[in-house]
Ligand code: SF4
């Protein structure tokens with residue numbers, strides 16, 4: 001283990017970790033459910049376009065939704081079977097809103113597509129990134145940011161450090177811990193691919209010091225691989241050490257300023273699970289179709305399971321045995337998680353933990369009291385924000401001010417709410433403010449687009465009118481010129497090419513007569529003046 005000098009991040013808290021319960025058994029394998037409901041939108045960015053329709057047979061790993069643009073990632077069939085329908089289903093989100101899903105009826109064959117390793121070392125980097133996007137790899141630490149976008153370094157600063165984030169600081173969640181213990185070789189292999197893509201000088205693997213088995217397994221995997229420039233570092237257990245900016249600070253001392261990207265400061269950070277998925281995608285040619293999920297809380301047998309995407313959460317909870325007084329399901333941990341609208345919602349790429357709650361495990365908070373401006377929240381904030389100011393401006397809907405106080409640098413870690421003596425659910429206010437700002441921006445963008453469309457149509461109509469007038473004027477001018485050049489009206493002489501000579505002579509004589517008559521008439525008319 002490395003004895004590297006470590007730095008501290010400001011704030012943070014030390015909640016009870018509840019990690020040992022779900023790490024007693026190895027990772028289990030969740031069986032196939034009767035149907036898999038796979039949402040097309042499973043990452044930040046555009047919603048993939050469905051590529052399948054009801055009745056169609058699919059293979060395991062077959063692409064079923066193509067990435068919509070570059071900020072998006074494809075989705076794939078988690079098993080082989082028949083597409084039952086493509087329809088709106090409820091999402092694993094606290095809003096309870098529905099979104100378009102591909103519903104698969106498994107055939108039980110688990111018949112894979114032909115998966116071929118990718119020669120990533122010899123391919124141009126852009127091509128490798130497109131492959132990563134098309135194999136659906138996204139950040140598995142919770143943010144589900146499309147990984148291919150992060151596999152490109154900054155144009156301004158060379159990448160000095162690649163940080164592999166195995167801190168996993170939130171209580172109850174142990175999926176990264178168990179993956180590091182059991183699949184460390186794959187994580188190291190994935191980290192080497194990412195290092196190659198970023199041309200990073202050094203790889204720092206940060207793991208909280210309450211996971212000694214994971215630290216040892218990763219260290220062994222690094223030694224076995226023979227790679228150099230990779231350090232496995234145990235960092236002090238303090239929530240939220242797994243926040244990207246916090247871990248970067250601890251490992252490198254680099255302070256990423258408000259509103260800035262770590263990439264522009266020479267650091268890029270990937271979760272351990274994401275590194276493993278990059279290895280599976282490029283070394284084995286396998287898309288991301290499942291993940292490790294911790295099932296914990298008010299259950300009889302807390303454990304981690306490898307779960308195919310689309311599996312209903314109730315089926316995964318059944319494997320751990322929910323206790324009778326269970327009253328809610330949280331996706332994520334108790335600090336940053338969201339209460340689910342029902343137990344039928346599917347496991348998706350963002351599902352690191354299914355936490356079952358009960359009134360005794362998570363008692364209702366005391367009633368919210370007024371802020372006494374004690375400043376405890378500021379001391380606890382790892383992002384160096386002023387949480388009570390953010391709270392005040394969010395509650396008063398003065399969103400511009402909330403943004404001035406760096407609302408969007410809030411990582412919603414919940415440390416401020418955790419320490420608040422007035423039991424103010426501060427993060428709820430920040431989430432409300434963020435969603436209002438996004439909604440207003442979306443509304444403004446829509447009205448700007450409508451105005452632009454209207455103005456464009458007006459310009460087009462005006463241009464068409466002008467072109468029409470110009471064409472008419474040109475026609476008139478051409479006619480005048482033609483009349484001036486051909487006083488007989490410019491009428492074309494009949495084509496007599498096909499007539500015989502006698503007929504031609506008769507017609508010519510008739511035309512001569514008509515001309516003579518016209519000229520004598522014109523003279524008579526002229527004499528009258
Ligand atoms: S901890 Fe709570 S009461 Fe104290 S300043 Fe912050 S919001 Fe106000």
Ligand code: SF4
Pocket residue numbers: 377380381382383384385386387390409410411412413414415416417426427
């Ligand atoms: S939730 Fe936001 S404001 Fe509160 S402590 Fe975390 S980063 Fe700071």
